[in-house]
Amino acid sequence: MKTYKIALIKGDGIGPEIIDEAVKVLDSVASCFDFDFEYEEALMGGCAYDVTGDPLPQETINIALNSDAVLFGAIGGVKWDKLPREKRPESGLLRFRKELGVYANLRPAVVYDELINASSLKPSVVKGVDLMVVRELIGGIYFGEPKGRDENKGWNTMVYTRDEIVRIAHQAFKIAMTRSKKVCSIDKANVLDVSQLWREVVEDVAKEYPEVELSHMYVDNAAMQLIRDPKQFDVMLTGNIFGDILSDEASMLSGSIGLLPSASVGAKIGVYEPIHGSAPDIAGQGIANPIATIASASMMLRYALGENEAADKIDNAIKRALKEGYRTKDLAAYDAKEVCSTSEMGSIIANYAAK
Ligand code: IPM
Ligand code: MG
Helix, strand or coil: CEEEEEEEEEECCCHHHHHHHHHHHHHHHHCCCCEEEEEEECCCCHHHHHHHCCCCCHHHHHHHHCCCEEEEEECCCHHHCCCCHHHCHHHHHHHHHHHHCCCEEEEEEECCHHHHHHCCCCHHHHCCCEEEEEEECCCHHHCCCCCEECCCCEECCCCCCHHHHHHHHHHHHHHHHCCCCEEEEEECCCCCHHHHHHHHHHHHHHCCCCCCEEEEEEHHHHHHHHHHCHHHCCEEEECHHHHHHHHHHHHHHHCCCCCCEEEEECCCCCEEEECCCCCHHHCCCCCCCCHHHHHHHHHHHHHHCCCHHHHHHHHHHHHHHHHCCEECHHHCCCCCCEECCHHHHHHHHHHHHCC
């Protein structure tokens, strides 16, 4: 019997509720295989600041580094918005990514047929969408120097080195090899020097993957094409800020931000988290949609632990719950047969996943 050590960072707002449901599903699926989980909780975000004065205590980094993978809920909330920037929950998250070295953020956007009417776009445009944003996560303008501000001026710098581009490009091409073998690299090479280098280096890396078809697109055009014809995309390779923006846009193709998972990988320990935020306005009411977090747990099984069969079981259980008409409140207007609470949805999926 194998025991996987999972660091649980529940975070703020709805974080604890949705992580609890993912744990329920993980334990349920594990009962069908010869592995189980040992969880260790760690604080990050506003809750960590409240207890320790630091949104990312060192102990949290230690617990994460001592695990096989990190399952992460969500952080932040209006309560901490007035704090100086380095004390804010978001700063903790950025430091966490950097400390772990997770440079590749994988954000799939999949449209579930059962929820085709939930999208704000026409069914004919979104039916069958299945794309993956591969976003560079620990470089670019988020971290570049110089940066600063004074009374009348604020400045940040977008920097990428060849090595940083090479490693994220490899991730994108490797993922494309397991999918439809298309990479569209996003940049602003008509304006930015950093993007010119990006494009050249991506071209170089592409030579090692002759089966993969590479195209390039300016980021403004990509934002437009995602809405016009999202089915043209398989893997979208982006820098940090372009991927931040485009992955939010891509997520809405599916109709609910409550559905989509993500994985941050590239280092020894990966971080698996829903793409949505902590939604403090609905926290504690039992109405949050746990599916994105449950799907993140499935990505963790697949990418961190190599338990593909168990991951398939969870993915199929999510599809089955949606197909049978179970909906949390956010999706109640879309072909719901039964509207259920956060914990009921977790139990339904846990039950299907164990079959
Ligand atoms: C995300 C978020 C973060 C980011 C924020 C909270 C720092 O928007 O994970 O996409 O910009 O990376
Ligand atoms: Mg974002």
